[in-house]
Amino acid sequence: MPVALVTSPTYVQHDFPDHPENAERLRALEAALDSPALALRDYLIALTPRPATVDEVALAHHRPYITALREAMRQAPGYVDSAPTYVVPQSYDVALLAAGGAIRAVEAVVGGEAQTVVALVRPPGHHALPDAPMGFCLFNNIAIAARYAQRYLGIGRVLIVDFDVHHGNGTQAVFYEDPSVLFISTHQENLYPQTGRVSETGAGAGEGYTLNIPLPAYAGDRAFERALAEVIAPAAERFAPDLVLVSAGFDAHWLDPLANLQLTLAGYAKLTQGLQAIAQAHARGRMAWVLEGGYHLAALTGGVTTVLRTLLGEHGIADSLGPAPRPEPEVTGAIERARAAHGL
Ligand SMILES: [Zn+2]
Numbered sequence: 323m324p325v326a327l328v329t330s331p332t333y334v335q336h337d338f339p340d341h342p343e344n345a346e347r348l349r350a351l352e353a354a355l356d357s358p359a360l361a362l363r364d365y366l367i368a369l370t371p372r373p374a375t376v377d378e379v380a381l382a383h384h385r386p387y388i389t390a391l392r393e394a395m396r397q398a399p400g401y402v403d404s405a406p407t408y409v410v411p412q413s414y415d416v417a418l419l420a421a422g423g424a425i426r427a428v429e430a431v432v433g434g435e436a437q438t439v440v441a442l443v444r445p446p447g448h449h450a451l452p453d454a455p456m457g458f459c460l461f462n463n464i465a466i467a468a469r470y471a472q473r474y475l476g477i478g479r480v481l482i483v484d485f486d487v488h489h490g491n492g493t494q495a496v497f498y499e500d501p502s503v504l505f506i507s508t509h510q511e512n513l514y515p516q517t518g519r520v521s522e523t524g525a526g527a528g529e530g531y532t533l534n535i536p537l538p539a540y541a542g543d544r545a546f547e548r549a550l551a552e553v554i555a556p557a558a559e560r561f562a563p564d565l566v567l568v569s570a571g572f573d574a575h576w577l578d579p580l581a582n583l584q585l586t587l588a589g590y591a592k593l594t595q596g597l598q599a600i601a602q603a604h605a606r607g608r609m610a611w612v613l614e615g616g617y618h619l620a621a622l623t624g625g626v627t628t629v630l631r632t633l634l635g636e637h638g639i640a641d642s643l644g645p646a647p648r649p650e651p652e653v654t655g656a657i658e659r660a661r662a663a664h665g666l
Pocket of ligand 1: 616
C-alpha cells in the first residue's frame with residue numbers, strides 16, 4: 323500500500339540557529355530524502371499542506387491563546403515560555419502550516435490517497451497545551467488532526483501513540499476526559515516535563531483512556547519491544563481504533579543529546595512494524611505519523627528514513643549508527659505497573 327509524505331519548504335522559516343529545535347533538523351531530513359543512494363522520494367507520494375484555519379486549531383486550543391500567539395508575533399523574535407519556546411515573526415503562520423500538515427496527513431489516510439502518511443512538520447506539537455505554548459511547541463498538531471478526523475472525516479475512535487522521549491503532556495491534556503481518544507505515551511521517567519506517571523490514567527468519562535509507560539534511563543530496544551507487545555498492542559486491541567496517529571519523536575535514540583533512552587535504528591524499525599500491525603488489525607491500516615522531537619541530526623534522519631523504508635516494506639535494514647553503548651536496565655516493573663494500572 324502506498325506511503326505518502328507531507329513536507330513544505332515553509333517549515334524552515336521557524337528558526338533559532340543555536341536552539342536544539344532549529345531548522346537544520348528539517349534541512350537534514352530533506353537532504354536524506356534527496357539522497358540518491360536511497361532514492362526515497364521515488365517511492366513516496368508527495369503531499370503539500372495548507373495552513374490550518376483558526377477554527378481548526380480551536381478544535382484543540384482555546385481561542386484567546388490562538389489570538390495571543392498571533393499578537394506575540396509583534397514582539398518576535400523572542401521566547402514565549404521558559405522551556406524555552408521561541409518565536410520569530412513567521413512562527414504563527416508556520417505553526418498553522420504545521421497543524422495543517424497533520425490535517426493533510428489524516429485527510430490522505432482516511433480518504434484513501436495512501437495507507438500511511440508521515441508528516442515532517444515543524445514546530446513540533448505534543449507539549450503544547452490547550453491554552454499555552456510549551457517545550458518548543460506552539461500548536462498541538464496531532465491533537466488538532468485527531469479532532470479534525472473526528473469532526474470532519476467520520477472517524478470515531480483515535481489511538482495516539484507517542485514514542486518521543488518526552489511525555490506528550492499537551493496531547494494528554496487535550497484528551498484527558500475524552501474516551502474517544504486513547505493516548506499512549508512511552509517516555510523517559512523523571513525527564514522534562516516531569517509528567518506522565520503511570521497513575522495519570524484520565525479523568526471523568528476519559529478515565530482509563532490515558533496510558534503512560536514511563537521507562538528508566540537507558541531503556542532501549544528490548545524495553546520498547548516489551549512495551550509494544552505487553553502494553554500497547556493489548557490496549558489497542560481492547561480499544562479497537564478507527565485511526566492510528568503516531569507522535570514520532572526521535573529523541574529516544576541513544577545518540578540524542580537531550581535524554582538517556584537507548585533506542586537504535588533497528589529498534590525504530592521494529593517499533594514501526596508493531597505499529598503497522600496494530601493499524602492493520604484494527605484501523606484498516608490507516609496510520610498518520612507526525613514529527614515531534616529528535617535533536618541528533620544523524621539519529622533523526624536515520625530514524626525517519628528507517629521508518630519510511632520499513633513502511634514501504636523493506637526488512638533487515640542495516641543500522642548505520644550501531645547498537646546502544648550501555649546495557650539496558652530491567653523494565654519488568656515498569657511494564658507490570660503500566661499493565662496493572664489498566665487491567666491488562
Ligand atoms: Zn522530545
